[in-house]
Amino acid sequence: MLNNSQYIEKLRSSGLRPTKQRIKICEVLFNTEKTFHFTINDLVKRIGKSTNDKISLATVYNTVHAFKNKGYLKEIPINSDQSYFDTNTSHHHHFYDETQKDLIDIDDADVEPVKINTRIPGKKIKSVEVLVKVVDDKS
Amino acid sequence: MLNNSQYIEKLRSSGLRPTKQRIKICEVLFNTEKTFHFTINDLVKRIGKSTNDKISLATVYNTVHAFKNKGYLKEIPINSDQSYFDTNTSHHHHFYDETQKDLIDIDDADVEPVKINTRIPGKKIKSVEVLVKVVDDKS
C-alpha cells in the first residue's frame, strides 16, 4: 500500500527506471489489502480494468520478470501450462487444489520447520518450498 | 528391472494394451539400476538411442501421461519451460540446483516429516512435496 512517489523511489533504488508502465503495474500488484497469486494473463486483465492506457504484453512479461529478479514477486513452483506468481514474498507455502486448480497460501506458522538432513557440497540452500496437493474428500 | 513379458503383464493389468511402443518405453524408463528424472525431449533421445524403430512424439506424450496416471511416473513440480518427470515414484523430495538447472533426489529419510497444521474443509491431502532450491555457495 504505497503511493506513486513511493513506487518511483522503490523502482529507482533497485535500478529500474520508473516508467509509467512499471508504476501502473506496481499499483495493480501492490496496492492491495491482501497479497494474491496471478498468471500473466490474470495480470493483463487486472491492468485492463484499472486503466485505459494499455500496456503491451511484452512489457508485462518484462516487468514481471524484472520484479521477480528484484525479489518483489515470487514464482510458485507448480506444474501448469502457465507460470504462477505471488505478491506475497514472505516465507510461506501452498496448497494446490487439483480439483479446482486453485492455489491457497499456507501460513508459515502452520508448517513445522522443514529440516533437510543432507546437503550438496558447494551449494547453499536458497529456499525450501512445500507444495501440498489436495483433492476433494470423497475422491 | 523387468523383462518384456513382465512389462506386458504390468501394462495389461492396469488396463493398457501392451503395444510395442509402450513396451519399448517401459524398457527405456524402467530397465535401469537407478531411477532418473527426464523431460519428454530427454525421453525421445533415449528412445532414439535404444532402437531404430522411431516412436511418434505424440505417442511419447500419450504414454508418459498414461504412465503418470497409472502411477508409474511422477511429475515434479518445478518452474520450467518443460515438464519434468521422475521414474522414482516413492515418496521423496528434490533439490533444484538453480545454477546448473539440475534436479537431485532427496531421500525421504533425509527430510523430517512435514507437518501441516491447517486443512481445507472438504479436501484431503494427496501429496506433500518439498522443493529445496540451491545455488553456488559463494553466490
Next chain:
DNA sequence: TTTCTACATTATAACAATTCTAAACTGTTG
C-alpha cells in the same frame, strides 16, 4: 484362423505461453 472393434499410433496441424526483434519512445545525465 478370420473377422470385428475399440483402442493406439502416426504425421501433421493447431494452439498457447513465452521470447525475440527492430523500430520508436522516454528517463536521466551532462
Next chain:
DNA sequence: CAACAGTTTAGAATTGTTATAATGTAGAAA
C-alpha cells in the same frame, strides 16, 4: 537542450504440448 542508454511496442517467431483424422493393431468372438 542534446545525447544516450534503457524501455516499450506490435508483431513475428519459437517452443512445448495437445488435437485431429486417417491408418494400424491387440484381443475377443465367431
